[in-house]
Amino acid sequence: xxxxxxxxxQDLENLFKWLNEPLxxxxxxxxxxxxxxxxxxxxxxxxxxWEKRTTFNPSKSTLKNWIYVIARNYLIDTYRKKKISVKSxxxxxxxxDLNISVxxxxxxxxxxxxLDRLKxxxxxxxxxxxxxxxxxxxxxxxxxxxxxxxxxxxHRAIKKLKYIMNK
Amino acid sequence: xEERDLERQFKNINPKPSQEWQEKTLxxxxxxxTDSLDNRNSNxxxxxxxxxxxxxxxxxxxxxxATVFTTFAIASGVVYASDSxxxxxxxxxxxxxxxxxxxxxxINPLDRAGYEMDIMDERVLELKKMSEGxxxxxxxxxxSEVEAQQERVRAMLGEMTQLRAGDMxxxxxxxxxxxxxxxxxxxxxxxxxxxxxxLELKSGEATQAGELQRVRDSYSEEMGSEIKxxxxxxxxxxxxxxxxxxxxxxxxxKNQAEIKAGDENGEGEPAQDVQGVQEMNKGENxxx
Numbered sequence: 282x283x284x285x286x287x288x289x290x291q292d293l294e295n296l297f298k299w300l301n302e303p304l305x306x307x308x309x310x311x312x313x314x315x316x317x318x319x320x321x322x323x324x325x326x327x328x329x330x331w332e333k334r335t336t337f338n339p340s341k342s343t344l345k346n347w348i349y350v351i352a353r354n355y356l357i358d359t360y361r362k363k364k365i366s367v368k369s370x371x372x373x374x375x376x377x378d379l380n381i382s383v384x385x386x387x388x389x390x391x392x393x394x395x396l397d398r399l400k401x402x403x404x405x406x407x408x409x410x411x412x413x414x415x416x417x418x419x420x421x422x423x424x425x426x427x428x429x430x431x432x433x434x435x436h437r438a439i440k441k442l443k444y445i446m447n448k
Numbered sequence: 449x450e451e452r453d454l455e456r457q458f459k460n461i462n463p464k465p466s467q468e469w470q471e472k473t474l475x476x477x478x479x480x481x482t483d484s485l486d487n488r489n490s491n492x493x494x495x496x497x498x499x500x501x502x503x504x505x506x507x508x509x510x511x512x513x514a515t516v517f518t519t520f521a522i523a524s525g526v527v528y529a530s531d532s533x534x535x536x537x538x539x540x541x542x543x544x545x546x547x548x549x550x551x552x553x554x555i556n557p558l559d560r561a562g563y564e565m566d567i568m569d570e571r572v573l574e575l576k577k578m579s580e581g582x583x584x585x586x587x588x589x590x591x592s593e594v595e596a597q598q599e600r601v602r603a604m605l606g607e608m609t610q611l612r613a614g615d616m617x618x619x620x621x622x623x624x625x626x627x628x629x630x631x632x633x634x635x636x637x638x639x640x641x642x643x644x645x646x647l648e649l650k651s652g653e654a655t656q657a658g659e660l661q662r663v664r665d666s667y668s669e670e671m672g673s674e675i676k677x678x679x680x681x682x683x684x685x686x687x688x689x690x691x692x693x694x695x696x697x698x699x700x701x702k703n704q705a706e707i708k709a710g711d712e713n714g715e716g717e718p719a720q721d722v723q724g725v726q727e728m729n730k731g732e733n734x735x736x
Contacts, residue, residue: 290481297474305465320465324473328480380462388449388457411458439451446449 285344287334297327300345303413304352309378310393310408311356316378322359326352342422349415349423353405395445403438410435534574535589558625561604564597565632571597572636575660579643587647587656594640595663598670605629605674619682626678631688633671640664 284295304326309319330348337347381389396404409420421431449457530542547567554560575590608622640660647657675686 290478293477293481294474297470297477301470301473302464306461306463309463310461316463319463320469320473323465324469324476327473327477331477331480331484378463379460380464381460385457385460388453389461392449392454392457393461407458411455412461414459439454443449443451443454 283345285339287330287337287344293327293331296330296344296348300348301327304348307349307352307408307413308356310396310412311405312359314378314393322355323352326355329355343419346415346419346422349409349413349419353423391446392442395442398445399438399442402434403441406431406435407438407442411439534578534586535593536583536586557604557607558622561601561608561625561629564601564604565629568594568597568601568636569632572639576639576643579646584653584656587653588659591656591659591663595666598663598667601629602670602674605671605678608678619684622678623682623684623686626675626686627688630671630675630686633667634688637664637668640667 284292284299286292287296301323305319305323308322308326309316312318312322326348329351333351337344342350379389396407399407406420406424409415409423410417415423417432417435418428420435421428424431424434426434526539526542527546530539530546533539533543550563551560554563571590571594575587575594578587578590605626608625641664644657644660644664647653647660678684679686
């Protein structure tokens with residue numbers, strides 16, 4: 282499913298069905314693996330999107346990138362207002378929420394624990410690129426950076442993560 | 449761990465929101481859409497109305513002209529209505545404010561003296577009208593207003609006396625004004641005499657009658673003094689203009705007839721009536 286307009290009740294419903302899980306995943310990892318908080322924030326993001334629908338310009342951005350910008354800004358605002366107390370990944374508490382196979386549990390837990398040791402910007406680009414599986418061009422638009430800068434940021438972040446994990 | 453392994457493991461991370469949350473959120477979004485559309489409709493109606501006003505320049509011009517006209521008409525109406533306002537009434541302060549504005553705008557002393565005399569007439573008539581009623585407090589106010597205006601007239605006459613020094617042409621011009629003023633002063637005295645008689649006949653108004661007697665004496669004395677000054681410094685004789693004089697005589701005769709009729713009907717005390725006529729005549733003589 283891919284839609285690129287947000288004018289009606291049906292458009293919003295379609296957008297929600299299409300992107301509620303990816304957005305929830307993005308928010309869940311960014312807000313400290315707090316399920317309830319992630320659900321509240323994700324709901325607020327869709328409400329914001331509806332309220333700001335007149336600012337969406339299909340000729341400048343895709344609807345998907347546009348709603349990620351809204352999500353990112355909303356998270357920054359929420360951090361700023363100190364509504365989020367960021368916690369590090371705790372395998373015992375959170376691993377069941379991740380829907381991963383038992384054999385991968387240990388490896389994923391290890392990755393997420395080390396991911397939390399990165400700077401917030403580094404963590405952000407890794408989540409967008411590898412967890413959300415977004416194109417570099419899309420990430421560049423979400424971050425408001427050039428494609429090359431974004432590519433470099435992602436490369437450095439993943440290199441740093443690898444370094445930390447292999448140390 | 450290699451980059452490729454990392455990528456694969458990241459893709460395995462798949463936290464999902466609960467189905468219950470998804471259903472609740474869909475309902476919530478539905479209500480958000482409904483609310484926003486309702487608001488938009490009501491705003492659209494308002495916007496359409498205001499847009500129609502904004503867009504229709506002809507209508508806008510008509511509204512502007514009508515607003516200006518209405519404001520002007522209301523203001524004029526208030527000023528006009530205030531002119532006949534009596535002391536104690538809501539519009540009386542407006543009347544006084546308008547008088548003050550006109551006073552400030554009337555620069556020529558001759559015109560100003562005429563204007564102050566017109567106001568004096570107004571104050572005297574207000575007192576006369578008030579004396580026909582029963583409001584003792586407002587009668588006292590009216591007498592105070594007459595006295596205050598009398599002071600303004602006297603001040604203007606004093607100013608005119610200073611102006612005429614060494615200028616006989618101007619003095620001649622002022623003589624005409626003085627003649628008119630003298631006639632008006634005479635009329636005022638007659639009306640005030642009539643009011644005094646009425647107050648003396650009314651029970652409980654003896655104090656006001658006495659107060660008015662004092663004001664009349666002062667008016668007569670001060671105006672007489674100003675006129676005398678003028679005559680002495682110019683050698684010109686001030687005489688109340690004939691038409692006004694005749695009118696004054698008519699008023700005087702009418703007063704005397706009313707008093708006589710009152711006597712015959714047994715109203716009041718004859719001695720007081722006679723005294724009132726005598727005081728009135730005294731006032732007139734003082735002016736002359």
